[in-house]
Amino acid sequence: MPRLHWEDFSPGQVTACGSRLITRAEIVAFAAEYDPQPMHLDEAAARASLFGGLVASGWHTCCVLMRMLSDDFLADASFLGAPGVEEVNWLAPIRPGERINARTTVLETRVSRSRPDVGFVKFRFELINAANQPVMSLIVSPMFGRRDANAAPGGDKASSVP
């Protein structure tokens, strides 16, 4: 039985969700498999790019965030996935050897109209580097099971950050 259900998320909640060191090996391995651009793969080519050196793929950054959230609160939540992503902003490059921290802000919650046993939680997730600079922000509304699925009819219970 997961500890966290839809009812446990409230607009305005801000929580830290772990920390991760991004290695050169990981940046290159991800790029070789999924995003083989010179700026993610090859130091010399990356030096000649806009970035002036090797940087992590933006898609890699999304995947790292997903893993950090999975190891943090999602591991103990009635998480049911998401129908998509509302926006991703790659704000600054992540370079080999950087440590990044994840921060989660709940923006809004609402019950599913079609499935009253399920609710959506709209989050802003941010990855922040050691200089306290956000390197990525991402807005997404995943679904969670409700603690008491028969508590109330859905569709009329919603709240959001003012």
Next chain:
Amino acid sequence: MPRLHWEDFSPGQVTACGSRLITRAEIVAFAAEYDPQPMHLDEAAARASLFGGLVASGWHTCCVLMRMLSDDFLADASFLGAPGVEEVNWLAPIRPGERINARTTVLETRVSRSRPDVGFVKFRFELINAANQPVMSLIVSPMFGRRDANAAPGGDKASSVP
């Protein structure tokens, strides 16, 4: 010297961008590394989920698209990455053994205001399964180098799908 520059993309262009078989091994390997949810990792747990069986991670699907585009037209383009993603819709699950095809539609082009040697191309990318059903759509505006960077001052040349 890449063949494709910003000038080669025009609103309304629709092109096929490759085909890929998604294997069970790949779905599970990706999930184990970046998105360890039971519905992506474990057949028995996945059968009990909303999906009734193992499905690919949505993030995996994004990464597969990026690889398909990299192997297709991006490999021969003055591609400079993207500042983010405008929207991702995971429309239908991808199951082990499915073959997916990529389709690219150019929605809009514009020159960068701050860097007249660079232009943005707004794309809708779609992945389509064997039943001709879209399984993912994604809107993103990557940057490309201009063929003749000194041709014209930027900011005033833009076109879009009416």
